[in-house]
Every structure is written in C-alpha cells, then in structure tokens.
Amino acid sequence: MLRDGEFDKRVGDDGVEVWVTQMGGYMNMNTAFIDRGSGIVAIVDPFDSERWVEGLAQEGLSPTHLLYTHTHRDHVAGYSSMMSLVPDVEVWGHEEARVPSLLGHVVFKKVDFTETWANGPDTTVEWSAGAITLGVTHSPGHAPGHVTLHGHGVYHAGDLLFTNGMGRVDLPGSDPRAQWMSIRNAKGILMELPRDWRLIPGHRYDWIDGTTPDWVSVGEALQHNYALNSPALERMG
Numbered sequence: 001m002l003r004d005g006e007f008d009k010r011v012g013d014d015g016v017e018v019w020v021t022q023m024g025g026y027m028n029m030n031t032a033f034i035d036r037g038s039g040i041v042a043i044v045d046p047f048d049s050e051r052w053v054e055g056l057a058q059e060g061l062s063p064t065h066l067l068y069t070h071t072h073r074d075h076v077a078g079y080s081s082m083m084s085l086v087p088d089v090e091v092w093g094h095e096e097a098r099v100p101s102l103l104g105h106v107v108f109k110k111v112d113f114t115e116t117w118a119n120g121p122d123t124t125v126e127w128s129a130g131a132i133t134l135g136v137t138h139s140p141g142h143a144p145g146h147v148t149l150h151g152h153g154v155y156h157a158g159d160l161l162f163t164n165g166m167g168r169v170d171l172p173g174s175d176p177r178a179q180w181m182s183i184r185n186a187k188g189i190l191m192e193l194p195r196d197w198r199l200i201p202g203h204r205y206d207w208i209d210g211t212t213p214d215w216v217s218v219g220e221a222l223q224h225n226y227a228l229n230s231p232a233l234e235r236m237g
C-alpha cells in the first residue's frame with residue numbers, strides 16, 4: 001500500500017508516465033499522466049498540491065493541467081494551493097460540475113475551470129495534450145458533472161467506482177438512477193479495456209478479501225465489484 005504522498009511511477013510502452021498516489025484522511029487517490037517530451041503533467045484531483053509540486057520538481061517537472069472528476073470538497077482540496085503555486089495551470093472539469101446552487105452545501109467547493117467538457121451523460125470525448133490521450137466519460141450520479149478518465153493503462157474512476165463498490169448517491173446533487181446508468185456504461189467501457197489495466201478508485205477502500213489495495217485490475221473489478229455485477233444493471237430499460 002502506498003504511504004500518504006508516496007508515488008507509484010510507471011512508464012508505458014508509449015513513453016507516457018503514470019504516477020499514482022494516495023493522500024489525506026479520506027485516502028483520496030490521485031493519478032498523473034506525464035509526457036516528458038512536451039513537458040505535459042496532467043493531474044487528476046490533486047489533493048496535496050505542495051506534495052505534488054515538490055515530487056514533480058525533483059524530476060524537473062511541473063503541473064500543466066488539472067483534470068477534475070467532480071467538485072466534491074475532498075477532490076478539489078488541492079485547488080487553491082495549486083493556483084498559488086502554479087497560477088497558469090489549465091483547469092478542466094465538466095460543465096455540469098459547475099454547481100452554483102449546491103455551493104452552499106459543505107460537500108462542494110467552487111473551482112474556476114479554465115476549460116470544460118460538455119458531453120452528455122454516458123458519452124465519451126477524447127482529451128489530449130502532447131502524447132497523452134484520455135477518454136473522458138461523463139458519468140453523473142454521485143455528483144453532477146462527474147467524469148471518469150481512461151488511457152495509458154489506467155481507468156481513473158473517481159467516485160463512480162471504488163475497487164469493490166461505488167460512490168454514495170445520497171448526497172445533495174446525487175441521482176441514483178443516473179448513477180446506475182453511469183455504472184452500466186462504465187461496465188461497457190471496462191469490458192473493452194485490457195484486463196490488466198488498473199482501475200484507480202477515487203478513494204482507497206477495502207477490497208473483497210479485507211485487504212486495502214491501492215487499485216485492482218480491470219479484470220478483477222469486472223469479476224468482483226458489486227456495482228458492476230448488480231442485477232440492477234439488467235433491470236434498467
């Protein structure tokens with residue numbers, strides 16, 4: 001298991017690096033996609049921005065893009081400090097994750113996206129920068145404008161899916177039916193991915209055997225994740 005702020009670093013056959021870490025009391029999982037050739041560093045949901053900037057600087061790198069799965073407070077915890085440290089970073093999120101009506105509630109926090117995705121629920125658009133190409137899937141239900149991102153050996157699930165389950169749907173802005181539609185769509189995507197890709201959950205929670213792995217393989221998630229195997233998926237029209 002990764003210690004808080006410890007980075008797992010891997011380089012793919014395509015030269016793109018993927019760094020994964022776990023940070024904070026809620027065990028938030030962060031993923032970064034790095035193309036050294038073009039100096040691109042795209043971080044999903046950075047929690048502890050000081051740690052990210054310090055870890056990257058040790059290798060001569062600096063964040064260029066923030067990609068947000070959703071705007072729950074724990075996922076955007078690093079936003080303000082990142083803007084102070086790297087003011088010109090691009091900030092991406094889904095258009096529907098701008099939730100002015102929900103900002104009064106403690107679970108959300110405002111983020112000023114510099115760019116947005118605006119695709120409909122359960123559709124995927126391509127996002128690319130340098131050698132990095134990701135599929136960005138609008139997956140609402142846990143939160144408005146929630147997205148998942150996949151590419152370079154990783155499916156970053158945010159709070160749509162954890163290793164063994166799925167995100168809560170009892171929060172302000174949640175939509176249980178939309179969540180199950182998103183889960184069904186995600187299952188279709190996962191089934192098309194190589195089984196040895198990693199499913200990175202938004203939080204590191206317990207797996208089926210009581211261990212707490214940082215991630216599971218796509219194959220393991222398809223086989224054992226209760227949401228991906230729920231009879232509810234068959235019942236939806």
Ligand SMILES: [Fe+2]
Nearest residue numbers: 072142143159
């Ligand atoms: Fe969340």
